[in-house]
Amino acid sequence: MLTEIRPPLSEVLSRQALFKGLGPEELALLARGSRELRLQRGEILFQKGDECAGMHLLVMGQIKLALPSPQGTEKVVHMIKAGGTFGEAVAFLDKPYPVNAQATQDSYLVLVDKHILLSAMEASPMLSRKMLASLSIRLHDLLEDMETCSLRTSSQRVICFLNQMAPADKPNQYELILPSSKQTVASQLNLAPETFSRVLGHLTGAGLIQVNGRSIRVLDLARMRNFDG
């Protein structure tokens, strides 16, 4: 067991991009309205329909947001990574959560009470701007997911995903590590795991990628984008 250094909450908050630039008294206010949460891999944070207490800020770890289906399966909507937030839209609307949340890695997060958050926003137009920007990005991403899922074929969806995972300068060749298990990625792309596996097989067969566990090497991005399943 590691000896952990646990800094005060206000310091943890001050290090998050969302709260950069807030004054110490605002940070203290937020900290007073916040709770720390620690989850082990696999633990469920909340379920669709639960009451929403506030905004979640993931400091470390990984959280999976997914829609449950009547048959007990689920569709992954979004993977939250360190520094990410979720639940703010739901908190503002006073609605129950529309998704399930489960830790896919041991995680450490902070739950910021919604009332406190609202008063902090009242006091800081900059925080409002950042929240607005963050929601806008979420909306934009969700629309992209919708685009991917509803007007592309299975191969195009996978190619689109590999393309999005490319480094910023988009070299024609690069390596990437899948952010989660293949079944999870498949679910995000609205594919059965078997289909995902087969598509990777086709791309490998066409000499466009090399797969090694969770690591994928893209050999020819330009040609891959034109690949037709």
Next chain:
Amino acid sequence: MLTEIRPPLSEVLSRQALFKGLGPEELALLARGSRELRLQRGEILFQKGDECAGMHLLVMGQIKLALPSPQGTEKVVHMIKAGGTFGEAVAFLDKPYPVNAQATQDSYLVLVDKHILLSAMEASPMLSRKMLASLSIRLHDLLEDMETCSLRTSSQRVICFLNQMAPADKPNQYELILPSSKQTVASQLNLAPETFSRVLGHLTGAGLIQVNGRSIRVLDLARMRNFDG
């Protein structure tokens, strides 16, 4: 041709829910940064990839937001009705439009310059709150659409839609008028028009609904929700 009475822009703005409660000087500011637009049914307002000048407010008419597909078809993402806004998320992010917009009815809208809108928000925390709430609702709706489209069968999607169109008190029997053409509704549900037609046929055959053009009478909501393809 009708004789139109054209009230000043600031008055038009003051009547919109989003701007209710703003002071006259803020309204005047917004009005100065706004342009009126009039579109005829069928006219295109903007296309995916166009630069975004600000937030659109639809005062009258109907606008279709849709994702174009490589094959020239499109997937309807959202139908805007009178009083609705769109483009604000894109304006905040300084990104090009992610969708096409086309008038499906003769429409009158106001385009509010993004910089002006941002300064108005700076001045009015209430406006910020409303914008945040509006984006949150959009996000929530989009998630619901995703749910509908990705984990339900064609019949369930149609039933879900008919259910959403029920009056607020959810009586077991009610009548509704489709908000747009059947092909447009079908596209929103991610269905081919033929499939939509067939599903309505099945539901009619099962004695659950009666269809008459764009008017649909739901005869037994409870039983319909349990209907299985």
Next chain:
DNA sequence: AAATTACTTTGATATTGGTCAAGTTTGCTC
């Protein structure tokens, strides 16, 4: 290190919903 569990791959089959084509109805234009 062995055992158990979860994840992934591969093959065979089934099903849903899309596509194409033709006919019908609706609604708009002149």
Next chain:
DNA sequence: GAGCAAACTTGACCAATATCAAAGTAATTT
């Protein structure tokens, strides 16, 4: 109101992808 274009319906067929089953790998626990 006649004519035309667009929207809708119906049927036959097809293709994409899910499902089921089984075997093979990797990862985790004990």
